[in-house]
């Protein structure tokens with residue numbers, strides 16, 4: 280079998296993404312179970328903090344019969360300057376897969392170029408594909424498997440999550456509305472690519488984006504690595520908060536998603552995050568199932 284990585288949702292066809300999602304669903308219901316990864320190891324490199332990604336990958340490996348190793352930058356030689364190339368060459372001799380969370384997306388691409396085992400993107404400044412796969416699973420749980428034309432409204436920063444939603448929209452034909460202040464737009468190449476295949480609205484008006492949307496979603500205004508810009512960001516993004524007014528404009532059955540960690544009172548009010556339309560805990564759980572599907576496909 281040829282070597283496959285999981286770097287970006289745009290690397291997959293519609294059938295492949297729907298295949299991952301159906302597999303994740305069957306793993307969750309228990310229709311599919313097994314331990315295909317007995318004796319196999321996943322190295323997990325974290326150059327940024329994590330709760331969900333670390334725990335869900337580690338538990339996923341255990342449940343599939345394998346083992347996961349946590350490698351922080353500071354406790355490994357990467358913190359002392361060992362290169363991505365050398366790290367990749369060495370890890371490829373020990374483990375059966377590598378998950379990496381880092382700043383620069385180019386590091387993940389470099390790793391994938393040299394690795395002889397599958398590489399999984401656990402978040403970069405550019406993309407967060409594992410999260411959006413779990414989000415799509417959550418959308419299907421609420422509205423059924425057919426995602427074509429699904430209206431998704433994004434509020435706030437044009438960040439890694441927004442970029443991965445754009446990629447998902449392009450592959451699956453979602454209708455994505457992005458309410459983003461000027462100067463914080465998503466990656467222009469990813470935006471243009473999505474626009475070539477599906478309906479994308481980029482607006483400065485949050486109420487326009489919310490109108491009738493079935494999925495309302497946002498993320499922190501200050502992503503990892505942007506701490507120094509916090510003060511400015513909190514001011515600029517304030518009008519883009521997801522609150523009762525936004526939810527009232529959305530579809531009456533709309534669901535609210537957030538990749539977490541969330542900051543109540545900033546990007547979302549407590550009323551929405553903890554309210555009846557919120558699906559954030561299902562969404563967090565789905566990280567486990569979606570990643571088991573990825574690990575099984577890539578390493579099984």
Ligand code: CP
Nearest residue numbers: 329330331332538539
């Ligand atoms: N959503 C997400 O990736 O969470 P962590 O940063 O806790 O892994």
Ligand code: NVA
Nearest residue numbers: 438498502503538539
């Ligand atoms: N956009 C956020 C997502 C955290 C899971 C960040 O990059 O920090």
